[in-house]
Amino acid sequence: MTSGELVIIIIVAILLLTAILASIGVYISVHKSNKEKETEEISKIAVSGKYSVALRPAADSFAEKKPSMAEIEEWLNSKGIGEEQKNEYLKNWQKSINQNVKTINEGDINGVTTYKIDLGPKDKDLCSFLHPDHFITREQINRNAEILPPYCLGSDSTVVPKLPWDNTNNTSGWQSVLPKDGKYEVPDWRQIV
Numbered sequence: 001m002t003s004g005e006l007v008i009i010i011i012v013a014i015l016l017l018t019a020i021l022a023s024i025g026v027y028i029s030v031h032k033s034n035k036e037k038e039t040e041e042i043s044k045i046a047v048s049g050k051y052s053v054a055l056r057p058a059a060d061s062f063a064e065k066k067p068s069m070a071e072i073e074e075w076l077n078s079k080g081i082g083e084e085q086k087n088e089y090l091k092n093w094q095k096s097i098n099q100n101v102k103t104i105n106e107g108d109i110n111g112v113t114t115y116k117i118d119l120g121p122k123d124k125d126l127c128s129f130l131h132p133d134h135f136i137t138r139e140q141i142n143r144n145a146e147i148l149p150p151y152c153l154g155s156d157s158t159v160v161p162k163l164p165w166d167n168t169n170n171t172s173g174w175q176s177v178l179p180k181d182g183k184y185e186v187p188d189w190r191q192i193v
Contacts, residue, residue, distance in 0.1 A: 072189075
């Protein structure tokens with residue numbers, strides 16, 4: 001091997017090593033930047049003035065506190081409900097949960113911290129635990145999603161944001177939904193309205 005060939009091999013090796021090290025540097029900086037953004041977003045939620053606790057996704061809160069579709073289907077089967085009617089109840093239950101999760105997720109994005117239940121005609125007699133001018137905080141939803149509709153099969157209530165200017169700007173009548181003896185007095189879901 002001549003000295004010219006040796007110089008060319010060394011130059012190619014140096015260029016190749018430089019390219020590899022540059023690629024590693026870019027990879028590390030991109031991943032570090034993404035991780036910093038994720039950490040920053042999480043910490044904003046956890047320590048912001050709007051929330052005193054980190055918020056769990058509303059869907060997780062619902063899944064923890066509401067019966068699963070399998071439980072509902074099993075209960076409906078035990079009552080001898082026809083297939084078509086059973087499917088309608090299941091579809092409406094899931095639709096109600098999806099709508100309420102969507103409302104709460106949009107509220108999280110827009111900084112809404114209080115909600116109320118807009119009672120439908122079917123639920124009015126079932127929901128005596130709700131004062132006419134009640135409110136529910138986002139933190140309550142985080143821990144106690146059972147206070148949100150659907151309450152039972154056929155439930156027609158929805159969650160809506162409760163904004164400060166609701167009810168003619170008179171907040172003195174607002175009442176928080178509170179548990180009695182450590183439990184919210186929500187209707188048992190095992191009924192049909």
